Amino acid sequence: MRIGIVGFGLRASLTRYAHAPENGHEVTIVCDISERGRRDAAARIPGVTVTDSLGELLSSGIDAVLVLTPDFAHAPVAIACLEAGIPTFCEKPLATTIEDADAILAAAARTRTRLYVGHNMRHMPAMRTMKDIIDSGRIGQVKAVWCRHFVGNGGDYYFKDWHADRSKSTGLLLQKGAHDIDVIHWLAGAFTRSTAAMGALTVYGDIADRADNSQRRMGEWFDVGTWPPETQTGLSEVIDVEDVSQVNMTLRNGVLASYEQCHFTPDYWRNYTVIGTRGRIENFGDDDGDAIGIWDRRHDGSAPPDETVRVAGEQGGHGGADPNLIGEFLRFARDGGTTETSPVAAREAVAVGFQATASLRGGGSALPIPQLDPEIVDYFERGQA
Template structure:
């Protein structure tokens, strides 16, 4: 299997899990318009040849490509590769608009080339524990999920480069929220039909120290010592996304979700509270050392010990072991079309919910309906991308 990697920023490292020369799976092409990134890519993948334009890879006879470009550069390259018959791993989000997602989905159906979206959180142990508890009936039928996302490194991670520019992300409510919305959809067993949200650039917008970081890599401007938030330096020249947002989402199965995102907390983790008809569960920490607690035996005040406490296990690899699992699933899917935990339709609905919520947020919280997908398109992906 001959692989390519397009976009050689921080997230391109995920392709290292796929580079297995001893198993006849190898990255043979890397691509980025920035020369220093191409040089770094060749160090990561020494058997590869470097290119500046993704279109140069279209005629190389690649079996698959990892598309780890900035978000606004997912849509068009994905379509180009699909039309060339190359299987595509698109890093989340699938696109930065609902319409963009639909264009990619339609291209995958039209060409028959395989499409996979990198929603690695479905492979994270904390999420799998919660889903297993729900499927086992531990809390009954899910009726509400509340997610609080404490983005403690937000000033470094998302307000010093292209992430801060809404023309390249739509919003961080979509860009970051796509992960959590996908998880909540998966746990609740439904998709968002209507969204209402509020938010604003409440902290970083008041900082005047700015810097153009064109050509810099992620690790050149991230430092945990950058604290407190109001003392950040060198923020992005264009910064028009919100650093605080709150969304309420109504699902097609009658469940309700709340998503809260803050980019200036001292800690960095996600907390999910899932409430069902027979109990609730909640995670404390989202990686090794954390736990998922379940309360379901009786009414009471707060009980720290809960009725069941499940430890989140240690796993090798990025994102608590999710990244290598994600790559393994993608490679197997490319080879034989095996079923996957991830779903292009679910990836689209996560973007559509985040997009609708963003429109609502910027329109005084007025509710926004999520446009429905063509049922035939949904059916194609539910069949595992077979005609």
């Protein structure tokens, strides 16, 4: 398989799994509008063609393409790839607006070109283990899902580049939260019907040390030793997204869910609690060897889990999720069939993030999630056959 990449930035780390000539697939062309991106691609992939022309990439005879551009460019690039008939991997979140997300799905359905969205958390061992416990019936019927996301590296990851500019990201409830919103839907077995949220820019907006980081990469400014958060330097020239937020969701099957996100915590991890009619589960970390507790007996006050399951990680980024993600996409691009990720689910995660952001900036009232065209839903549910 000959693979193209559009956008060679942070998620170009996926190249290590896509470019494996010994396994029958290789990256043959990279398109990036920045000189830095083209230079990095040429250095990392010997013999690769680099270009700033999307048209050149689309006409190069590739068998699949990875769209790894900044999120606000996903829609025009992904639609062009789909219209060219090239099986397309689009990094998550699918888009930064509901309108753009729907346009990408419509293009895939119209052209009958295979679309895959990179929600790698569905391949993370910790999340898969929790899903297996739920599917086994151990905790009964799910009734509530709570997620707390401690984004300890938020100042470095999201407040020094375009992520901090709402005109490009919409907000971090969408850009960062789409990961966990998708997992909440997956664990609960339904999409969101309505959502309400609140949040604020409480820390990073007060830091005056700003810089233009457009020609730099996150690894060049990241410093885990920067503490407390008020000592951050070189923040984005534009910061108008929230650094702490919380959202409530009512799902279509009656499950109630919540998601809390904070970008200035000292620790960096996500904590899920899933409560069913016969018990609950909760993860303590999401890496190899971390624990998932199961409570399925009554206790007087706080008690240790009735059973503890250890997460068995794999080799590769995000606990083995990234190589599994690219492996599934390449198989799907070549052969079709079912996948663990879902373009419709990716759209629903964007829709919740978008409406939740509108809610928190508009007084916190509950807003409905617009429904996707049933014919498009049917097309994807049939496996894009």
